[in-house]
Amino acid sequence: MINRRRFLSVSSLAGLFPTLSFKTVSPTPNEAPAGGPLVISTWKQPKANAAAQAALDRGGSALDAVEAGVRIPEADPEDMSVGYGGRPDRDGRVTLDACIMDEKGNAGSVVFLEHIMHPISVARAVMEKTPHVMLAGEGAYRFALSQGFKKENLLTAKTEKEWREWLKTAKYKPIANIERHDTIGMLSIDAQGNISGACTTSGLAYKMNGRVGDSPIIGAGLFVDNEIGGACATGLGELVMRTCGSFLVVELMRQGRTPQQACEEAALRIVKKQDYKDIQVGFVAVNKKGETGAFSIQPGFNYTITQDKQTKVIDAPSYLK
Numbered sequence: 001m002i003n004r005r006r007f008l009s010v011s012s013l014a015g016l017f018p019t020l021s022f023k024t025v026s027p028t029p030n031e032a033p034a035g036g037p038l039v040i041s042t043w044k045q046p047k048a049n050a051a052a053q054a055a056l057d058r059g060g061s062a063l064d065a066v067e068a069g070v071r072i073p074e075a076d077p078e079d080m081s082v083g084y085g086g087r088p089d090r091d092g093r094v095t096l097d098a099c100i101m102d103e104k105g106n107a108g109s110v111v112f113l114e115h116i117m118h119p120i121s122v123a124r125a126v127m128e129k130t131p132h133v134m135l136a137g138e139g140a141y142r143f144a145l146s147q148g149f150k151k152e153n154l155l156t157a158k159t160e161k162e163w164r165e166w167l168k169t170a171k172y173k174p175i176a177n178i179e180r181h182d183t184i185g186m187l188s189i190d191a192q193g194n195i196s197g198a199c200t201t202s203g204l205a206y207k208m209n210g211r212v213g214d215s216p217i218i219g220a221g222l223f224v225d226n227e228i229g230g231a232c233a234t235g236l237g238e239l240v241m242r243t244c245g246s247f248l249v250v251e252l253m254r255q256g257r258t259p260q261q262a263c264e265e266a267a268l269r270i271v272k273k274q275d276y277k278d279i280q281v282g283f284v285a286v287n288k289k290g291e292t293g294a295f296s297i298q299p300g301f302n303y304t305i306t307q308d309k310q311t312k313v314i315d316a317p318s319y320l321k
């Protein structure tokens with residue numbers, strides 16, 4: 001009988017998996033892309049990109065840029081998918097998810113965080129000041145207070161009114177694009193060529209209490225590998241989590257796909273395996289050269305790029321037309 005060790009030693013990997021190609025891209029040198037530092041974010045986010053660009057202009061790192069950028073929608077009561085003014089869960093509680101990742105592969109995350117306007121900054125503090133990657137709920141809240149963050153009421157008169165209206169039927173069915181999904185995932189490359197990313201959301205409106213989505217999960221809502229690139233996701237987090245969406249996009253880029261091809265392939269993976277008919281998922285990605293890509297399942301997804309003093313909001317191509 002051939003034992004397992006011997007079996008592996010007599011079989012070349014290529015022989016075992018003849019269809020697999022192991023071509024991978026070699027790391028690109030650490031320098032800003034030809035077009036200069038850049039910022040890319042999910043959805044229409046010119047103000048967030050401007051804040052990120054301002055941080056880069058002050059000499060800040062990509063990490064500083066993405067944190068400064070996503071703090072804008074976090075504080076904006078009109079943005080009803082993120083931070084202050086985000087729609088509550090079905091019990092009327094605003095619970096926030098966020099994560100951040102730097103060029104060294106460090107990561108910080110908070111999930112199911114209440115009463116704190118800037119979860120992204122708490123996530124950064126988790127990354128920089130604790131031995132952990134993720135803090136949840138009450139523990140995340142108490143950590144935030146210990147770091148000087150203030151307790152605030154994040155439910156606005158507008159979101160409370162809508163929620164009370166929703167309670168009359170309490171029908172739960174997330175619909176693609178209808179909720180004005182503005183969850184922000186942002187990636188930046190700084191003047192040194194380093195990549196960082198951030199992602200922050202109030203999650204799905206009227207979700208079950210305790211539900212956590214993809215956005216604060218490293219590898220689902222966000223992933224950065226400074227040798228290769230970064231990716232973020234938006235849309236129905238359950239679909240993204242089941243496929244490790246952002247990690248998949250980065251790994252596809254590692255295998256040689258362009259950011260555009262990688263976003264398309266990750267979206268197709270969802271389409272192939274899951275019920276996607278009324279559901280939106282969108283990806284954005286950037287590689288080390290500063291090439292970008294975006295793709296979604298449903299039409300209606302757009303993204304914002306800032307580079308060389310210009311900001312553009314671009315409609316992403318989609319699987320369904």
Ligand code: SD4
Pocket residue numbers: 081181182183201202203204212213214215233234235236237238
């Ligand atoms: C979630 N992915 O909690 C988030 C929602 C989202 O734009 O992206 N909304 O599932």
